[in-house]
Amino acid sequence: MNDSFTDSPAKPKTLLLVDGSSYLYRAFHAMPDLRAVPGDPSSAPTGAIRGMINMLQSLRKEVPADYAACIFDDKGPTFRDALYPEYKAHRSPMPDDLRSQIEPIHEVVRLMGWKVLAVPGVEADDVIGTLAVTAARQGIEVIVSSGDKDLAQLVNSHITIIDTMNGRRRDVAGVEAEFGVPPQLMVDFQTLVGDVIDNVPGVPKVGPKTAAKWLQEYGSLDAVVANADQIKGVVGENLKKSLDWLPLGRQLLTIKTDCDLDGWMPDLPALDSIATGTMDTGALAIFYEKYGFKGLARTLGGGAASVASKASSGFGVGPKERSDAGSDPNSVRQLTREPGLFDEPEAASDPIPSSVTNLHYDTILTWEAFDRWLAKVQAADLVALDTETTSLDEMRAQIVGISFSVTPGEAAYIPLAHAYPDAPAQLPLADVLAKLKPWLQDASHKKLGQHVKYDRHVFANHGIEVQGYAHDTMLQSYVLEVTKPHGLASLAERHLGRSGISFEDLCGKGANQICFDQVDIAQAAQYSCEDSDMTLDVHRALWPLLQANDKLRFIYELEIASSEALYRIERNGVLIDGPTLAVQSHELGQRILQLEKEAHELAGQPFNLSSPKQIAEIFFTKLGLPVVKKTPTGSPSTDDEVLQKLAEDYPLPAKILEHRGLAKLKGTYTDKLAQLAHPRTGRVHTHYAQAIAVTGRLSSLEPNLQNIPVRTPEGRRVREAFVAPPGSVIASADYSQIELRIMAHISGDAALLLAFHDGIDVHRATASEIFGVDRAQVTSEQRRYAKVINFGLIYGMSAYGLAKALSIDNTAAKNYIERYFDRYPGVKNYMEHTRALAKRQGYVETVFGRRLYLPEINSPNGPRRSGAERAAINAPMQGTAADLIKLSMVKVQQVIDEEKRATKMIMQVHDELVFEVPESEIDWVRHEVPRLMAGVAHLKVPLLAEVGVGANWDKAH
Template identity: 75%
Template sequence: MHNCPMTEFASAPADQAESQPQLLLVDGSSYLYRAFHALPDLRVDPNDRASQPTGAIRGVINMLTVLRKQYPKAQYAVCVFDAPGGTFRDDIYPEYKAQRAPMPDDLRSQIAPIHEAVDLLGWRVLAVPGVEADDVIGTLARTAAEQDIEVIVSSGDKDLAQLVTERITIIDTMSGKRRDLAGVQTEFGVPASLMVDYQVLLGDSVDNVPGVDKVGPKTAAKWLTEYGSLDAIVENASKIKGMAGENLRKALEWLPTGRQLLTIRTNCDLTGYVDGLPSLDAVTGREINAEAMVEFYKKYGFKTLAKGLEAGQSKTASPAAGSGPKSGSNSDPSTGDLFADPPAASRAGELKYDVVFDWPAFDAWLAKIEAAELTALDTETTSLDEMQARIVGISFSVTPGEAAYIPLAHTGPDTPQQLPLDEVLQRLKPWLENPGKKKLGQHIKYDRHVFANHGIEVRGYAHDTMLQSYVLEVHRPHGLASLAERHLGRKGIQYEDLCGKGAHQIPFAQVAVDKAAEYSAEDSDQTLDVHLALWPRLEENDKLRGIYELEMESSEALYRIERTGVLIDGDALRVQSHELGQRILALEKEAHELAGQPFNLGSPKQIGEIFFVKLGLPVVKKTATGAPSTDEEVLEKLAEDYPLPARILEHRGLSKLKGTYTDKLPLMVNAATGRVHTHYAQAVAVTGRLSSNDPNLQNIPIRNAEGRRVREAFVAPPGCVIASADYSQIELRIMAHISGDEALLRAFTEGLDVHRATAAEVFGVETEQVTSEQRRYAKVINFGLIYGMSSFGLARNLGIDNTAARNYIARYFERYPGVKKYMDDTRQSAKDTGYVETVFGRRLYLPEINSPNGPRRAGAERAAINAPMQGTAADLIKMSMVQVQKALDEQQRKTRMIMQVHDELVLEVPEAEVEWMRSEIPRLMAGVAALKVPLLAEVGVGPNWEQAH
């Protein structure tokens, strides 16, 4: 056991020479946990969940590389890990860390490879038995600081803040947080010299170390400011009033033990691990062992990393080697396909963001983007409404670490003279509209609209980092800030940091130009860096690359649909809105009469009192607090037998229809176009489906006459009609293709009524003998099983008992054994890999598929069965949308797509092109993919959307 007595050291003097040596200390234990939880479940063999996990390995390599780029001249470099076994703290307090969950097996198996990789990258690896990593870090940090060596400790652990002095700084590469003397004071409200006292008062719930009960950060900081130290607080404990004072007095006996547990030791005996202290020669950084590193990368499946290192794309040395990369380098073998060049915020001395105020500077940057293979492009605007937004400024980046911002419409006080917006756009227009000049963006569809608002049709967008993320990791956030933190280890400037929040938020045009420039240039720089991280991963996987290319083509088609918009009959909606208002008032009156008193139809509490206290209606289910529930499901059940719940349900439905559509749609007409323009969110649904908002055109109710009447207001202009083209029974056809079930394949191949065919199979009758009721049952079974419906769900849906429902499902699987096998195999495959795939290779991740929580796991299993079908349907309608748009362009048709809703394309068709459309659109949609069963698309035509069905 290595001994760590508690000692005090004096702070080093503040003056530091420019050539002052540096020691980099990495909290390896913090790194490996953060890497494990931040990265996807990567494996040596991506298709074999039983193979060696590698996510934490790759993540630690990435984070060390960030640090290496940030401090290229550090002479000493150590990565410290916790060793297995106990320490002196366990002897002092057996409950120390007792409640921590054991390390996951998938992480434990990566520790040895991580140690190996860190060593090969040129870092000294330390894991000292009997000594916690924090104490090793504390000892090395204090030893170096006493020799006027600058110490940089990289960790996300705030407990290390107690080590901070003028010579010791804590940095967090994941969040960008820097804890120096000023940073600690600002963050915690106490100086670093009082951080131990502060932590003792709070305790540490993570390590199971009690503090003073109910004393939080504010109280702890207040006491320390008032009394000056923990010892002084203890001396004055009798004077401190209230519950906090009482709890303090109860804790007095414990506090010395708490101090022992929470104080980081700074003079541990590290003999045998770091010999010769105070000399730091034993932890001098080394060059990367490139040959061994290539073999390591190959062994753990990091193909891009290995190729990069073998090709000699980067000869960057270890942190201690004293040489950093050139700012124009394109890739780095130690980071490979997670990020190719160091994050801009981490490039010490390399970051170069220009602000363009004059024409010579503009011409210089125009020459750069003209010559570049790929340019990251970002706009700053006046609005999030893409049809209304106007440009405030534009930024570019063509090389990692370099970017430029052109301010064009800033109006804040003291704003410098800016170049004229119209002239700048005119000079940029040839480059922007040149398809040969490749461009990159984050959410490019928005920027395309913004430029179009200024009369510029941008061409040549080759990549979108939002869509790259969506394809690679659909279950994670896809905003630029999240991507930069996840893949670059970097936290950038937030919009709210510049503009504020809520009522006090200012327009971007009023942001000071220097701050706006840093923000926007950083966005372009980050976008380029994220692309360099994600694109190699897509290049390596043909299926995922194909899905990404489909998303890029879909973005183009959706931009055209959004730009076109849809014509609505505002007068018809206003008439309907008035009529709905009258009906809503009538329903309210009827409800009051049925209840025998007035009440608020929107109040669950009042409804509950009337239902269950006054009228004595049966309680269907209860809320989490034990009160009778009045949710939608309960109202629907009670409405089967009682008129009041039925009136309330109708009142709710009509009120929502009026508030969401008939009142609002006329107000959403764009003044410039006379049309309504929805926004299609492409990177939201995990299945690949689109999400429509502002307005949401996908949720207009169509099961009742009033909802269908809303769709009548979506009209064609004079000389045109509305056409609706959608796939017939698409998910059942996909089920037939994926499962390969012979009976299902035969039904679709022979053009049978699949529900009638299923009814014949399930009920054991001839097809022509199937009754309408049996067909209805079969339809519910067909679609229910696609969505993973249980026998309980089927029984409730059909109004039958559970035994009958179970028998129906059993008979279904007897007749369709291929479907049963597909479901069983898919569940198991999802458990093994953590995801399922569409027919075309889109990955749909299921984080809860192995959850110990039964309901969550069951939900994930149902999703595993349905997601490949729903996702494949989403892929098919996107393919159709792309092919239809290509045909319209190539044949120079005047027909325009105006909406995409679920499996349906809605078009505005000149009367002269109706016959062409009737034959060509179904042909195009049926021909986008060759499945084991024929795809069938059907077209309807009418003067409005509803009548086109």
């Protein structure tokens, strides 16, 4: 060949290798259940295909390369299976919906210009190893994109592993920092630790820390083996017992770098055949149409790559079993992609080897067996407890069965309400609960669960108030690894290398899903016992990590206490005035009809106000309004941002905006809230998802009570329907300017601290500083500007953003920001320091130690990096505010209980607590609740909480 890798020594060429097998699993698990024909579940699944397209387009844009290949595992056994028949024996089979997408994925990757390699008899890691080492020997810079830690053994001065999904970079220094050993010792390290995922045993009880310590001390695995007699204790004995196995283990875990790729890469070592190719746009268009990717097909004519790269971060994530799930309008979007977005076993962090070797699961059908297990749970220090129920609706769910685990590998299931034909006789539900009730309600008997708030409700539905929940594995994961999924299946796979029966395996999916009471008892017992057993085992893996970090342990204990308080809030529910909502719905309906009539008159013809296509035709074809921006397909946009801009000069967009807002308000709240009242209580019981938002904020779901619009009169009126029963009132308590106070505390800025200490209006004080006038001379307009600046800078607002918010030019906005920082230098120093700290450690912290991870903080993608930098500044304030309201919620509930008050906490909305208060306790709430809220923490500025009281929620403000 004429072109060699070493033609330009000043600028080495780059080889990009993609671990396609890892990518396709990530794409499959990240994407929703897309189909070639939308809405037709019988058509071909396409989620993994679409995810793969998005990920590769984004990677190619972020990592330019001269040579590139995407490597997949081929079907069939490899040499490792011949060496060790149990290799990967415990891996779950590939889901059918993923298997059917493999060939189309290979096809579309080729059409996108990538060389696709899947070599029979050779694992993808070995193909990657061979190509990487071959290129590196010629001075080529090799970048391997994968989340698989096994590839770290390939790293050297020319080979780097990147994981663009979480920002991890494993170069020589990165490997040593992460694992405690240099890349050349990674095979030795992995041999000692083993690989649970691939079913390759290591030395029992030897984890990453011990392995790194031995290798640092002795220098190599061979030296560790030679000094085995010098290593004492249980691990020393385990090492001696493993000496015969270790050579085979090392052989299994060593990535081959000399594979025969003849026929697949005929011109090795030249590597010419993997020169970066170009897209076959004609064939891609046909492919995209075939699989229903009409948007992608339309982009091929103009800027497809840029459009797709923007879409690449738009994966969705489905709900996880026995875990909080849902979208969170309050989260800091820039902190990370959604939780669980790209997780799969290959990309997981080092699993902690499970302590389980043999499983023993009992099914309790007799009183004798029940009494035996009751004695076990009564004697145990900690019991994992799980319920199987008739519903995911926690206020309606009834118990079908209960399982316990007291030691790893051992569990029992009590079937209580399985009702399928020929189901065996079961112990009576009422009698079992009566016998369990003293233990369940005894706080001295410590209990453990996965999402325990749900189980609390389930037992409460049967008249049992469970006490003594000491741990929740969902919350342990949320505190330790907030950006990862917190469902039990994910936790067990990630930390134990274990997998089990899924709910869908037992009950099916969709319209054909059966209730748990129809599940065969033997299968139900296996499933439920696995849940309790794995919950206990996950706890044993995660709890020591929390114990080792005082700040994270404090946050975890706060989450546990918050879970108890939230259970009470959810249980209390809120009383809704249906007739008031009915009147509002009628009035909104009349106004919506009037707006349609007025819009038709302005347009000169009738049209559908909910149709973007018809609106665009009216705006831009008939009326000739200016095009503000375009959609990814090149059409003029009519989104809310565009309408707001056009509404400044034209009446029709303003009418459509108002119509949209009122229609959403009517459909979401005034029409539906009363219908959501529980038939037994007559109240609305929202669910507070505790483990979603990366900042620690809560999410209100089904219904979302935190998202009722309050900036319009119609939105505020909805709160009139939140009422108290006769003899009681509604009280609202919230923090005053909480995030600005937190900014003053964190930044230590002298001027801000003084303003809050002296009780000065901080916006007026800021206006005085920026505009150079006495505080008494500040106009309302100047104060408004200062308020926008104060809050805007908290969110990392740029000069452009400020100019847009204040409708001023960029130069004026820039001058305002410069003057602000001149007067508040502590704020500027905080921002600069925080950005640098975030880049160095990958996360920031709240005042109380909650970690807020920023995986994009060192991203090569400018917009993503800028977003992460803005989040780094704001997240400590949002997160600290979330911590404070949780501390307040816990403290106030504690005092209510201690003093046996009749006041009920019924909602938590952002920085606000809402109460239902008997008239006799109004004075107590007015005086004590603000005092309690102000006293939960001592910052450099005083906390201020204010209480309003009224007949309904609106009047309480």
